[in-house]
Amino acid sequence: MCGIAGIFHLETAKPVDPDRLRKMTDALGHRGPDGSGIWTAPGVGLGHRRLSIIDLEGGAQPMLTPDEAQILSFNGEIYNFLEVRAELERLGHQFQTSSDSEVILFAWRQWGVDCLKRLNGMFAFAIYDQRSRQLFLARDRLGVKPLFYARVSDGSILFGSELKALLANPLLRRDPNITAVDDYLAFGYVPDQTSLLKGVKKLAAGHYLLLEQGKPEPESVQYWDMDFSQRSKGSARDLEEELVELLKQAVNSRMISDVPLGAFLSGGVDSSAVVALMAENSRRAVKTCSIGFDQQSLDETGYARAIAERFQTDHRERIVAADDFGLIDTLADHFDEPFADASALPTYRVSELARETVTVALSGDGADEAMAGYRRHVFHHAEERVRGLLPQSFRGPVLGWLGSVYPKADWAPRPFRAKSTLLSLARSGPEGYAEAVGVTTPSGRRSVYSDALQRDLGEYHAEQRMIDLMENAPAQNGLDQAQYADMKMWLPGDILTKVDRTSMAVGLEAREPLLDYRLMEFAAKLPANLRVHKGQGKYLLKKSMEKYLPNDILYRPKMGFVTPIAQWFRGPLADQARDISSGGALARTGWFDGKALRKVADDHIAGRSDNSRLLWQLLMLDKSLQRLFGL
Template structure:
């Protein structure tokens, strides 16, 4: 796992200043504490920071082919690199190292852009081909590894693993993109199709970009996509066996490393499944770690301990205080763009704990997206069945009216909290799901925008991207659409961004076996009733793992990393909540109505309303703006 950065001149082969490139690369030192390197030629420069995982002595980068015709800077791991190497050797290629980096270089040399179809891994890389004067930028299928890029005034393209690499170059223009503010408030993160800095782009997951000197910047090209339009017709028992086999292969492939390796263990289904399969493969006790909280309602360590004892792992647990909000500024530094998923704090802590003993840690991320494990998937599936029974001509007006007059009752038992369900059913499936997965509704956002901000947005709505993804999805039903949109937007924008930034902040490589693309393609073809059945999501995986895991682990309510943000904002962070409306960067930008922000903060602090999610978004946005625009 590493950090990459570079400069490529599109129009003319101007010289690249090594000091400027090194500054970009050094901004990523946390991603690669074990070494650094830069390489320049007329019109191009590649930089690299290395976290040594494979071939510790021979894998330094940027790396050149023997004849120096191609050079690469690469972040990630190719899990099937040994198989690809054997194929390349049979075609006459010779290797000087044992690294997966060199395999990518010669795969490009042999197959060009089609090399991506042969690589199974997580990656973002840049290859410059001196014969064709082309720069090849590529990102893995699911978007595990990030890649930012932007054109600047001297005709060059800057790129890097994080936004801070581009920010280290003085030519990058720092102008806010207001549409990204609406996207962020809608979802709690800035999705991959947009950036908070105007002109900055993120290479989409499953895409590549082929730049050539003397030609204009092209659009990214998609080389892989999920397809939910097909169905596997095998028996349920056969599909169980196939799923377990795919999971075993994925875990086994991700256990290859020349450094200490372990796993995150929360005690949930996904991390427990990964640890179970690791234990079956390993001759030594698997090193596991978990984070607990000193507040019982937030703590899952007893479940993690149960799994650790079951599989005799070398387990370490640490308890952190429920008021562990001291990380906020550090996380704002690492994320660059605003990021309001509160689980980033405990994720950082568990990565920090893991790094004390290992350099690589396997996680359980990805199964919820692949196999419909979120509660919102179960709810949406049920709502879609209701939509199919009630004509739209009646459903929209009648349920919409009922939803408006039904009282909001967050305090009531869940069956009585029907307001959001009624409003959702009144809309189309994509419209209802886009708001269900969101944080702040369009009406809620416009209630706090200034008149000038609303005018500049000109009707732009962050939910539109997710709605469009669902409507265009290769899918058979609403559940397919929801999962497809989550994989294209939520997964790379929230989940994988969180894991990448928090693990890289401490120099740890996180690997996600349940995001293996073969497993994902298999899951997309599962019949709907093997994903969601009788109110249970991830049905087939839970049935398949009954041979490994106890019932109370498999079927207990999903919890996840929870942080007591509402209490923080009424207590130790109350002053920061109040300052948002008048003294912070937000106030100076002029995007928000200060009186409306004051009311949001005051009502929450007084206990009149729970505005914690919105206040947390605004607080993280404020801290991001301070850093991006020196406010």
């Protein structure tokens, strides 16, 4: 795992200032503490920070082919590099190192952009080809590894693994993109399709960009996509066996490492399944680690300990205080753009714990998206059945009216919170799901915006981004649409951003075997009843793991990392909640109504309503604005 950065002059081959490139590269030092390097030529410069994982002696970058015709800067891992290398050797290529980086270089030389179809891994890389004067930027299929880029005033394109690499270049303009503010407040993260800085782009998952000197900047090209439009025809038993084999292949391929390797273990289905298959494939005790909380209702270490004992892992756990909010500024520094998923706090802590003994850790991320594991998937699937029975002409006016008059009861158990369900059923499936997956509703956001921001936003509607994804998804039903949209927005924008930034912050490589693209393609073809069955998500995955894991792990309610932010804003963070309305960067933007923000804070602190998620969003936005714009 590493960090990459670069400068490419698209119009003419102007010289690249090595000092500027070095500053961009050094901004990513936390991603690569083991080494750094830059390479420049007329019109182009590539930078690299290295975290050594494979071929510790021979994998230094930027890496050049022996004839210096192609140069690579690469972040990630190619899990099938040995198979691709063997194929390239049969075609006559000779290798000087044992690294996966060199495999990418020769794969590009042999197949050009089609090399991406042969690579199974997590990656973001840049290859400059001196013969064609082309720069090839590519990102892995699911978007595990990030890549930012922007055109600047001298005609060059800057790129880097994190936004801070671009920010280190003085030519990058720091103008805010106000539609991204609405996106962020809608979803709790800035989606991959946009950025908080105007003019900055993120190369989308499963896309590449091929730039050539002397030619206009092209649009990125999609080389892979999820497809829910087909269905597997095998029996449930056959599909279960196929799933287990794919899981084994995915886990085993991610256990190749020349440095100590372990796993995150939460005690949930996904991480427990990964650990079970690691133990089956390992001659030594698997190193596992867990984070627990001193508040019993939030603590899952007992379940993790049971799995560790079952598979005799070398297990470590650490209990942190439920009021462990001291990382807020650290996280704001590492995420650059505002990020409001509070589970980033414990994810940082478990990465920190893992890094004490390993350099690589496998995680269970990805199964919820692939196998319909979120409760919202189950609810949406049930709602879609109702929509199929009742026409929109009835649902819109009747259920919409009932939802409008039904009392709001956020404090009540989910089955008694009918208001949101009625309002969702009154809309189309995509419209209902887009709001269900969000943090704040359109009306909730508009209630705290200033008149000026509302005027500037005009008819912009953040949820439309997800609605469009669902309506245009290669899908057969509403569940397919919801999962597709989550994989295009939620997965890269929230889950993978969280894991990448928190693990890289401590110099740890996180690998996600459940995001193996072959496994994802298999899951997308499963009949809906093998994903959601009798109110249970991830049905086939759980069935397939019954031979490995006990039922109290497989079928207990999903918990995940939970942070008590509601209590924080009524206690130690109460003053920060009040300051948001008047003393911080938010107030200086003029985007928000100070009186409305004060009411949000006062109502929460007094216990009249639970506004903790909105307050957390506003706090993280405030800290991000301070860093990005000096407000």
